[in-house]
Amino acid sequence: MNLSAPLLQVHQLQTHFQSHRGLTKAVDNVSFTINQQETVAIVGESGSGKSVTSLSLMQLIPQPPGIIAGGEAIFQSRNFGEVDLLKLSAKELQKIRGNEISMIFQEPMSSLNPVYTCGSQVAEVLIWHQKLSKAEAKERTIALFEQVKLPRPEKIFRAYPHEISGGQKQRVMIAMAMACGPSILIADEPTTALDVTVQAHILDLLNDLRVRSNTSILFITHDLGVVAEIADKVIVMYRGRIVEQGSVLEIFSNPQHPYTKALLACRPKLSMGRKYLPTVSDFMEVDNSGNIIPKVAPPITESIEYQKDTGIRTPLDKPLLVVDNLKVYFPVRKGLFTRSTEYIKAVDGVSFDVYPNETIGLVGESGCGKTTLGRALLRLVQPTDGTIHFNNINIAGLSADALRKSRKNFQMIFQDPYASLNPMQTIGQAIMEPMQVHQVLTTDKEREAKAYELLQTVNLMPEHFHRYPHEFSGGQRQRISIARALALEPKCIVCDESVSALDVSVQAQVLNLLNKLKAEFGITYIFITHDLAVARFMADRIFVMNAGKIVESGTAHEVYANPQNAYTRTLLAAIPKGDLEDIKNAQTQRKALMTQFLA
Numbered sequence: 001m002n003l004s005a006p007l008l009q010v011h012q013l014q015t016h017f018q019s020h021r022g023l024t025k026a027v028d029n030v031s032f033t034i035n036q037q038e039t040v041a042i043v044g045e046s047g048s049g050k051s052v053t054s055l056s057l058m059q060l061i062p063q064p065p066g067i068i069a070g071g072e073a074i075f076q077s078r079n080f081g082e083v084d085l086l087k088l089s090a091k092e093l094q095k096i097r098g099n100e101i102s103m104i105f106q107e108p109m110s111s112l113n114p115v116y117t118c119g120s121q122v123a124e125v126l127i128w129h130q131k132l133s134k135a136e137a138k139e140r141t142i143a144l145f146e147q148v149k150l151p152r153p154e155k156i157f158r159a160y161p162h163e164i165s166g167g168q169k170q171r172v173m174i175a176m177a178m179a180c181g182p183s184i185l186i187a188d189e190p191t192t193a194l195d196v197t198v199q200a201h202i203l204d205l206l207n208d209l210r211v212r213s214n215t216s217i218l219f220i221t222h223d224l225g226v227v228a229e230i231a232d233k234v235i236v237m238y239r240g241r242i243v244e245q246g247s248v249l250e251i252f253s254n255p256q257h258p259y260t261k262a263l264l265a266c267r268p269k270l271s272m273g274r275k276y277l278p279t280v281s282d283f284m285e286v287d288n289s290g291n292i293i294p295k296v297a298p299p300i301t302e303s304i305e306y307q308k309d310t311g312i313r314t315p316l317d318k319p320l321l322v323v324d325n326l327k328v329y330f331p332v333r334k335g336l337f338t339r340s341t342e343y344i345k346a347v348d349g350v351s352f353d354v355y356p357n358e359t360i361g362l363v364g365e366s367g368c369g370k371t372t373l374g375r376a377l378l379r380l381v382q383p384t385d386g387t388i389h390f391n392n393i394n395i396a397g398l399s400a401d402a403l404r405k406s407r408k409n410f411q412m413i414f415q416d417p418y419a420s421l422n423p424m425q426t427i428g429q430a431i432m433e434p435m436q437v438h439q440v441l442t443t444d445k446e447r448e449a450k451a452y453e454l455l456q457t458v459n460l461m462p463e464h465f466h467r468y469p470h471e472f473s474g475g476q477r478q479r480i481s482i483a484r485a486l487a488l489e490p491k492c493i494v495c496d497e498s499v500s501a502l503d504v505s506v507q508a509q510v511l512n513l514l515n516k517l518k519a520e521f522g523i524t525y526i527f528i529t530h531d532l533a534v535a536r537f538m539a540d541r542i543f544v545m546n547a548g549k550i551v552e553s554g555t556a557h558e559v560y561a562n563p564q565n566a567y568t569r570t571l572l573a574a575i576p577k578g579d580l581e582d583i584k585n586a587q588t589q590r591k592a593l594m595t596q597f598l599a
Contacts, residue, residue: 005076006033006182007216008057009380013071013086015049015056018064026052028240030071036123036183037210037594039217041231041248043224045280045503049240050220051106054186057085058103059093075101078183088593099129102177111173112161118169119145119157122176123541129180144175148205150529165429168408170202172195174209181213188220195365199345200574204229211593222503224263225533225576228252228583232590236260252583258284258294266508268537270490270575276515277508277537319353320492320524321377326350326386328369328376346372348548349386356491359518361539361556363532363571369548370528371415374494377526378412379403391491408438411485415497417477421469421484428465431455438488448500454483458513475506484511492524499534532575536560544568 015027026156027049034040035059055061073085077100088096097103105111113121122144123137132140138157145153145545148171161169170190177185187206191199207230210217210350219230227234228248235245244257255261262283285293303549328347346369354360362370375381379390379395388395388427390410398406414420421430431451432444437569441447458479469477478498485493495514511534517523527538535542535556542559544552544567552565563569 006035006080007076008034009074010057010377011074012068013053013056013070015052015061015066016069017066025240026066027056030242032235032242032245034218036218037214037216037230038233039207039210039219040233040235041219041221041227042235042237043221043227044237045505047239048061048237051188052239053237054103054188054218054220058097058101058186059086059088076183094572098125099180100182101184101186102182103186104173104188104190106192107503112169114161115156115414116160118159118161118164118172122172122179125176125179140179141175144179145172148178149201150175155262158187171205173399174202174205178209178213178215182215184216184218185209186218187218189222189381191221191226196532196571196574199226201285206230207590207593223267224504225267229576229586236263248583248587249580253580258292263504266342267504268511270533270536270572277512279508279512280505299401306413317355320356320391321354321379322389323353324387325353326373326376326388327384328372328381329384345548347376350548350550350552352543354492354524354526356524357522357538358541359527361535361542362528362545363530363535363542364545365530365571368545370545371496373545374411374496374526374528377494378410380412391529405438408488409491411488411492412494412496413478413481413485413498415500417481420467420481421477423469426466427455427480430480431487434484434487440488450487454486457486457517458483463504475502478502478510479513482510482517486517486521489521490523492526494526494528496528497530500529500531507534514538532571544571
């Protein structure tokens with residue numbers, strides 16, 4: 001092992017996939033290095049090749065259809081000395097995977113085995129690689145759970161994955177990855193769709209482990225705001241190639257490639273008022289040969305401004321939605337042989353008004369009750385108590401038939417568009433179905449014409465009408481869900497985390513589209529999100545929820561400029577700012593932590 005050499009040197013890595021559509025160069029001549037105790041971030045949209053790059057290094061690409069077509073990955077192994085990871089046998093790789101190079105996968109729920117306890121899955125790694133006894137592995141696992149700051153480590157050792165939160169599952173995955181003290185930790189989108197406070201804890205934890213365990217990190221993400229908090233070096237990938245790389249300060253202060261400029265510009269910022277978000281197409285276009293052609297993007301100050309709600313009402317203004325003392329309680333039996341019941345107060349006495357053509361941002365962490373509140377408004381969850389007056393009708397007291405009719409004017413866009421679309425229906429059928437149920441228009445021919453029109457409204461092509469949901473990207477499926485909700489020309493739409501799992505560039509497109517539709521059709525939105533920067537961009541007024549209650553409300557500017565509640569201040573403090581001063585402070589803190597540890 002050569003301690004003076006980079007820990008990992010990747011040269012001209014090429015990974016291809018063969019399908020009936022031809023050859024796809026998922027990773028195309030990628031080269032980079034990782035040094036001791038360095039954090040290198042690979043950034044790019046879905047399909048850019050960042051995850052395939054990491055999987056190729058571990059030889060986890062399914063072959064076929066994938067093939068590592070060329071390149072080398074020189075790794076300074078503790079056990080084997082200097083080796084090329086791409087040329088190791090399966091037996092040799094077994095000794096490196098999870099031991100010297102470990103990986104945190106993007107979705108912890110699908111990475112953890114649901115039929116084994118969390119503790120046994122981490123202990124298995126120690127028994128396999130470190131040859132510990134079961135008792136020793138259990139003791140070490142509980143210590144690891146304490147190290148990653150899991151509450152009640154012994155209880156979580158015995159818990160199954162479905163019994164703990166998303167943030168806790170991610171910490172279990174980190175404990176498993178760090179169990180054998182790896183030289184390199186690959187973290188593939190470890191904070192995607194997590195609350196901002198949980199995300200901040202995970203980033204701090206990874207940085208702490210980097211220093212204390214002498215571990216280098218390859219951090220994969222689509223969010224440059226997160227990169228500013230954790231990385232030393234940034235690699236920007238687009239369509240399988242590295243288009244730019246450099247230090248964090250270099251990339252953020254002076255980006256050279258139009259794609260990097262686009263990724264930096266399309267993320268909503270807390271300092272922004274309601275503006276059009278730039279997208280990748282504003283900065284560049286790709287010709288038929290795959291060449292990137294830069295464009296002169298308009299400055300953000302010249303971007304389109306949408307009409308913003310001032311929060312000032314007159315006595316003549318009438319709310320579209322009036323919610324009074326709404327409660328949603330879920331009973332929890334104490335035991336098998338007891339009749340006593342406790343209740344989870346998911347929504348606990350919530351009251352508010354929403355006015356026509358207004359966007360309400362409903363924000364808070366997972367478990368705060370915001371999604372339950374959104375579903376209760378449409379009676380997808382039955383309220384325990386309270387009233388919901390929509391368009392002067394009490395929805396809470398409607399019969400099933402009357403409720404079905406009322407939903408024509410009150411629609412919902414769900415968090416997971418794939419789960420909300422029938423995989424057996426074409427997109428055209430999915431958009432036409434609500435029109436058929438509510439007898440909008442007279443004939444299916446008219447409804448079909450309306451569906452084509454809606455596809456154009458959400459920037460999709462007419463030929464998409466006959467395709468199925470699995471043939472579309474996540475951003476396209478979300479547009480289809482929007483088109484489906486618009487089919488009935490509703491007065492109000494509840495958007496439940498509708499952009500939380502999208503690339504920042506696709507997110508920008510969807511947010512711009514929602515604002516455009518609001519301006520054109522006068523739609524009222526209740527926008528549910530854990531991302532306060534997105535809520536700041538979208539909302540006229542903000543409602544902050546915690547433990548089933550609205551703890552703060554006001555205009556977007558008031559809540560962000562002068563938060564009154566301690567919980568709101570905590571949420572705002574956890575958001576990565578991404579400006580140069582914060583990046584410099586983060587880099588200074590990283591160096592101070594290293595110096596403190598070495599001392």
